[in-house]
Amino acid sequence: MKILLAEDDTTIRQRLIQSVNNNIINSEITSYKSANETLCYAKQNKIDLFILDIQLTDYKGTHLAKQIRAIPEYKFTPIIFITALAGEELMAYRELKCYSFITKPFTEQEIYEALKEVQEYIENVSSKKKTIRIEQKCYIFEYDVNQISYIESYGKQILIHVKRNHTIEVDQIAGYSLKGMMELLRDCQFVQCHKSYLVNCNEISRIDKSNNIIYIRENEEPIPIGNKFRELILGER
Structure with missing residues (x-):
């Protein structure tokens, strides 16, 4: 599980990192002090869980969460807030689909329970x-x-790139458009990144923002991001 932590207090940040390492097997946690650094890293990497302090040095964690939610692959990714502000909680639950809170000052048991709940949720999904x-x-x-x-439009056919036996195979499908495939997958974690491509958000390994390219796990071929879809993919205006 890849976890991204935004916390500007060094002591609290180290406590949270230690708790993650102690309680979640096979976890990888990256941390930053600022919201801007956190957002940049999230755009370049696939994150499974966000832990965000509501009060960060450059701007609020709730605003950072809105920016994260604007990126399609993170529309439903769990977010845990670190907060001492009770007034922020209701807004976050309603608007940002926050998964849980850890309220300052917190105990090791509270951290453990929040992390285990999220881990069980991710495994269930x-x-x-x-x-x-x-x-x-x-x-x-x-x-x-x-x-x-991912799915590719190729002439009058659709090419479905599917994982089988630890490799990616390609099925050629006639009679379907990219729009039709998007309709079939409307409740799934797929997003259109180019006029000719749909990608599975859960299979994105990294995004090359400077070159407008998406990389998919177990696939060496880069997938382009069209200018029309840049805001949708990167959450930029």
Whole structure:
């Protein structure tokens, strides 16, 4: 699990890092003092959990959370707030889909419980399987959407890049448009990044912001980000 922490208090930051390392197996935590640094890192890497202090040095953690939620792949990613401000809590729950709070001053047990709840939530979501069926002239293809890395429009066909046996294979599908595929996947974590590409947000390994490129896990071919979709993907104006 990749965790991104934004906390400007050195003592609290070290406590949280230690708690994560002690309580979540196979976790990787990165921390920053400022909201801006945190946002930049989130855009370049795939994060599974955000832990955000509400009061940061450059601007509020709630504003940072809004910027994070504007990035499609983080629309439902769990966020835990670190706060001493009770008034911020209700707003965050309503507007930012905050998963949990850790209220200052906090105990080790409170940190542990918040982290374990999020870990169980992520594992539960990951275990749910959703399939789509695509009928062709001679075959019916059935896909676990979690195994689809990305979808490409190629001439009059759709190319579905799907993970099978630790490699990515390509199925050629006739009679479907990219718009039609997006409709099939409307409740899933897919986003259009280019006029010819849909990508599975959960399969993004990193985003090269300077070159407008997305990289997918287990795939060496870069996927372009079209100018029309830059704001949607990067949360920029």
